[in-house]
Amino acid sequence: MTTIPEIARAAGVSTATVDRVLNRRTPVRESTSRRVLDAAFSLGYVTSSDVERLSESEPLTLAFLLPRGTNPYLALVNHRAHAFVERNRRDARVKSYFIDGFDPDELARSIRHFARRADGVIFMAIDHPKVRAATDEIVASGKQAITFISDISTSRRHAYVGIDNFAAGRTAALILGRFNGGREGRVALIAASRIYRAHMEREVGFLGLVEERFPGLSVSATREGHDDRDENYQHTRRLLDKHPDIIGLYNVGGSSDGIGRALRESGRAQDITFVGHGLTRDTRAMLADGTMDAVITQDPDALFEAAVLAATKGTPPVVTAELYLSENMPPE
Incomplete structure (x- = not known):
């Protein structure tokens, strides 16, 4: 009977990595996961249907932090973000949280708090040392940090999503x-x-x-x-x-x-x-x-799609500004 150490030797990885892939414990790089599954299949440890099931990545959980208040555009972005994820993506789950958007202490606390619950945090950044420190901490712990609409300087955040x-x-x-x-x-x-x-x-x-x-x-x-x-x-x-x-x-x-x-x-x-x-x-x-x-x-769908792509794929598309006058408004 095939053992975990045999699969590990065939795939050129550790037994712990094999355990993570076969039991879906924590995320593993896609190329590494493929080597493990190919080895396990060739050795008869898993079936083709097992390989297909294990190849499907778990949805990424993302915390979406937005400033609370009366800004209609941010309310629209929140609504469209959830509609977009439900309509278009199976590889991400999003929960929104409205916080005091002008308090760097609260934003820094929220980034740390929600990073413990999620795989990544998307947030409208305050360019403040406490926020930069919180951002660097969650990145060092393996979590995604995506700044949204407003960027942050000299931090380790993965990507900025928004217009120039x-x-x-x-x-x-x-x-x-x-x-x-x-x-x-x-x-x-x-x-x-x-x-x-x-x-x-x-x-x-x-x-x-x-x-x-x-x-x-x-x-x-x-x-x-x-x-x-x-x-x-x-x-x-x-x-x-x-x-x-x-x-x-x-x-x-x-x-x-x-x-x-x-x-x-x-x-x-x-x-x-x-x-x-x-x-x-x-x-x-x-x-x-x-x-x-x-x-x-900034088109809310394009904006949020770019944020999710940044978190899941690592490279967001460019978000371009749009200009509307009374005569060229698109349908609502």
Whole structure:
């Protein structure tokens, strides 16, 4: 009768590796698993149906961490992520968890906590030393770490999935400047928080292009609205009251509906060029009624597919930014 040590010798691996493959205890590299199964089959230890069953990889379990709050785009991403996995993939299971997205301590704790339960963690990164340390720890323990929408610097994370945010900020500045047709005036920025590298890169890109191409535009100091519609509303009301010369607004983050509400109440929605991020039901409505002029977005299906591929295959496809105006919105 064939023994485990015989299979190990034939496959050129340890007996522990043979045990892991045949009993599916922990993940084994695909090429190694194939050698073990081929050896076990040739020695008569398993049947062809056993080989087929054992060749099917266990679904990867992924924890998906998103900031809690009123950002409609992140809610849409969460909904579409689960629908995509159910519809398209058998090699990944996803559970979402909403956390305080502006607290590096909570994010670091959550990364460590959920990595103990899952094979990998997908998270919208805060570029902070505590988050970098937590990321490096879970990678060292053999878990996947994928940053999503906003990246993290100098860490061992496996991949970043999202658009080029510096280019997105420059695109927003180009649209805003061109739509204003050379008028001089003030433009204002509202971000969630600069602790998100994505928002910082968008702001830097925006400011750089304004300085290069539109010297007649002055830029007010960026307000941080924490992707909260009520905070964004209050910031916009104060900006409009303080600066009657505002001709443009760029929402670097989400929850644009709060900004739109303030613009409509002021009676200046049709006079101020408004560019934001995330094509959702609220931004669609604002594009349609003219409150918003342009929306830069990332397709939720493409975004999450790239994240799952990064976790399961190691190489995510490039996620490109999409630009929508009132006349080219896709079907909902």
